[in-house]
Amino acid sequence: MVTPTAKTLSRALVTLGAVSVVCSGVVAAHVRFVTDTTDVGEGFAFLADALTDPFNAAILGGGALAVLVALGVYLRVQPLQRDIEVFRDVMTGYRDLLPWLLRLGFGLPLVGAGFAGYFFNPIVEPATAPGFARLFQIGLGFALLFGVATRAAAILGLLAYLVSLFLQPLLLYSFEWVPGFIALAVVGSGRPSADEVLQKVAAADGTVYGELDPVHRAASWLNRAVDPYERFVPTVIRIGMGLSFAFLGLFEKLLAPEMALSVVEQYSLTALLPVPAELWVLGAGFAELGLGVAIMFGFFTRTSAITALSVFVLTLFGIPDDPVLAHIGLFSLASALLITGAGAYALDNRIGADKPAAARDDIVTTVDD
Template identity: 45%
Template sequence: MHSDRKRHVVSGLLAGLVVAARPVEAHVDYVTEEGGDSPTVVEFLTAVLSDPLHLLLLGGGGVGVAVATAGWLRYGDHLQDVTVIRRTLRSYQPYLGWLLRLAIGLPLMGAGFGGYFFSPAVPVEARLVQITLAFLLLFGFATRLAAAAGLVTYAVGLTTHFPTLLLASEYVAGFLGILVVGPGQPSADLLLRRVVLTDGTFMSRFRETTTVSDLLTRAGVGKSAAPLLIRVFLGFNFAFLGVTEKWLTPGRALQVVDKYDLTAVLPVAPEMWVFGAGLGELAVGLCILTGTFTRSAAGAGFLILTTTLFGLPDDPVLAHVTLFGLTSALLITGSGPVALDRSLIPTLRARFGHSPSTDPEVTTPAD
């Protein structure tokens, strides 16, 4: 009786997930069309997990990842190349605001002129709003206010286009990052700020005006919170896409494999291709979300996006610019606060016999 009840609960949850994911046609929707036979989730997973070769590949891949992780924990921080790369990436911090503005402003401008609302899967005209926000972000004028307005615009849209608009949840990460980091340099806001702070200028009389930055500071929200905010929503986006568009709605993803003859690149069954792609996105998403090997996970995410860019020639590149920018931002910042890179991973490194780094700048050696 207990077993039957448990089976019914699991089946109900799975069915609920499928129903929720059904409107989410995700990024594969950009390069495929509706129609044709589509396997159910059970049929898809059975095709993958009932094949001994697939289980062998998955097991071998898991062992490979475990060995690589153990090697990285033990020896990664001793590589001078890694130390130099981290130090150089951290030196790009002054341009983080600019990077985030470009990553959000460019695709938002494209969405406005393209006639869709954040995601190509939501064909709703909001040209004036999106282009205005994009212009302010790209120019770096009233940057934090524009980011706050962007968050509100997205939230309003999500209420009427849920869950489809979750495809573009990376915009939330970008808007929050900009809100916390600010415009960076170069930007119109920085130019005006310097004029305001210079004695004798006309604008210096507005020096005591309260800004969004002042309000955030009073609330105890500093720039150091940006990596955490970016990680939460970017990690969710990767994991969400991996599960919903690959595992829970495999039909369209199988069309992608067939359309681009991906089995000729890696000779495995199409179902294994789709399952592996979803597993990769899920793993990257969870690592980013939890702050586990953050820079490595962000680099893997960037590699996945680059592979998509060159492997799917008719995929709308502009729709992925935000993801490119946000993964690049995490390469610069690392994990930030509230991350396993700062708690569990150092403990694991010690257990693997790793000696502390002699580089005083390596504050998050795990990522």
């Protein structure tokens, strides 16, 4: 029997673990977006010096231990099960709006990138034909926003990103475009969208438009062909977003300490929380790395997604110069995981973190069923 004291302790530990991760996320921005420093520093030497400092080791070790204990106690006590069940059911009810959420999340940044003159990423300029690159992104962005030829636009955007990646390796710092475009290519336009309207008009008997536009009329076969793969969309989002987070934590913070330290100094973050500057970098780096790994493997996926959203919000307040548009894609991916849950091939399906205790015997797949 679970005692009230145990429940109270579990809730306190969960709160402590979440706060320790979120607070370290104030500096968890795209460092390269807000600093003029070009020197990345000696990453391994920085880690060796910073981690052997007793104070840093104690703080980081204590935070990691708090998170692990909180997870263990949660799995043992299972507090707030009714709250979690209702929350999950409400979020699942938004499933039909998932394509619209993704279209907004990646259409808006494309339009913004086109008008601002950068290419997918604020630190990357078009390698050639900047005028064409602007028009390409604006046109692609509006196609996604209005839901016009959504799958074709997503595939075209994915190909443009992957080809450009060979010419502009810094595009890796915006890797979220890959899972975003793939997800949109699978889920399509959804509703509300121009594609849905045009397809229904074209499919209706006796319409003149149906005779003029055989593409939308015949698109139903494509929908049937893609439908079996839609259950893997949460998996694609989860793995892509997790990789992006882990990459940023490792290569923008832990292995690029000079850049990260310059951001701490630039925004006087040590005045906000009076700890050594290197502890800010370590906390942000390890928090992003750990959060990325958790999302990637589908471990407490919805909780991890909420934590990611909290990190984004804190970043906007802590680092006001960080370009908001550049983060909307990650915002939409995290929000999508709140709706879909972990998807296939996730640890949540084994430990039952995505289901209430009473339903654990029925765990076979996720909310896609």
